Amino acid sequence: MAKFKKIETPIKDLFIIEPTIFEDNRGFFMESWNEKEFNEIGLKIKFVQDNHSRSKKGVLRGLHFQEPYPQGKLVRVIRGAIFDVAVDIREDSPTFKKWFGIVLDEHNRRMLYIPEGFLHGFLTLSEWADVLYKTTEYYYKEYDRGIIWNDPDLKIEWPFEEYGIDKVILSEKDSQLPTFKQWLKMKKERRKL
Numbered sequence: 072m073a074k075f076k077k078i079e080t081p082i083k084d085l086f087i088i089e090p091t092i093f094e095d096n097r098g099f100f101m102e103s104w105n106e107k108e109f110n111e112i113g114l115k116i117k118f119v120q121d122n123h124s125r126s127k128k129g130v131l132r133g134l135h136f137q138e139p140y141p142q143g144k145l146v147r148v149i150r151g152a153i154f155d156v157a158v159d160i161r162e163d164s165p166t167f168k169k170w171f172g173i174v175l176d177e178h179n180r181r182m183l184y185i186p187e188g189f190l191h192g193f194l195t196l197s198e199w200a201d202v203l204y205k206t207t208e209y210y211y212k213e214y215d216r217g218i219i220w221n222d223p224d225l226k227i228e229w230p231f232e233e234y235g236i237d238k239v240i241l242s243e244k245d246s247q248l249p250t251f252k253q254w255l256k257m258k259k260e261r262r263k264l
Contacts, residue, residue: 074102077112080173082159082166085189086114087173088145088182101180103147104205114184116143118205126153126195126202130240131229133192134158134218134248141187143207151200152176153193154230158218161188168251170227175202190218196234217248224251 078087090101102108109116126132133156136142146155158170174196175181185191187207220227220241231237249257 073112074105074108075112077114080171082157082169082171083164084186085157085159085171086184088184090180090182092180103182103203104145116145116184116207118145118207120206120209122204122206122210124202125150126193126200127240128195128198128234129236129238130195131192131220132242132245134190134220134222134225135192136160136190136216136218137208137211137214138216140208140211140214142210143187144185144191144204145182146175146185146191146193146202146204147180147182148175148177149201149203150177151195151197153195153197153200153202154234155183155193156191156227156229157183157185158190158225158227159188160190164188168225170225172227172229192220194229194231194236194239196230196236216254217245218251218254219248220245222251 074091076089078089080087090103093100153175154172155175156170156172159166161167173183175183193202
């Protein structure tokens, strides 16, 4: 029996991963990563870094990416709940600019595999949430990039009302991110240099 189930999303190469959970009266056990098992479901990934973030309700982190040195991510929640979002920014992709969102929480124990070439962000839905994610590339502060969370072209449908969130909490950096159009323009100008 496979330890992981790979579920396709409407966006190519972006997958929901369901681990096998072994539960009894003591609690539960699961593997959250196993290179051999991931290879068997068609995901040949090499991770180099693990990250852990804690956020309170209403915190929105993102939308982040790294350029150059893009990061693939395997995201999961060990406490609380988030609305996790990935946006395809691979210019040659048929789903360029399309987004996908999913609730990841401590109960469903699902993970989202986000390949290189995507924006990533999440909204904290519970009082607190602990998010763990593995990355395929190291973090480089000087290459840290982002797009504003409420970009008018991306039209991400964040579930504020559904979860009683009336105020978004952003870092100063995230509140000053460019729009998608501004980023494309900057990228085009850099290519001319």
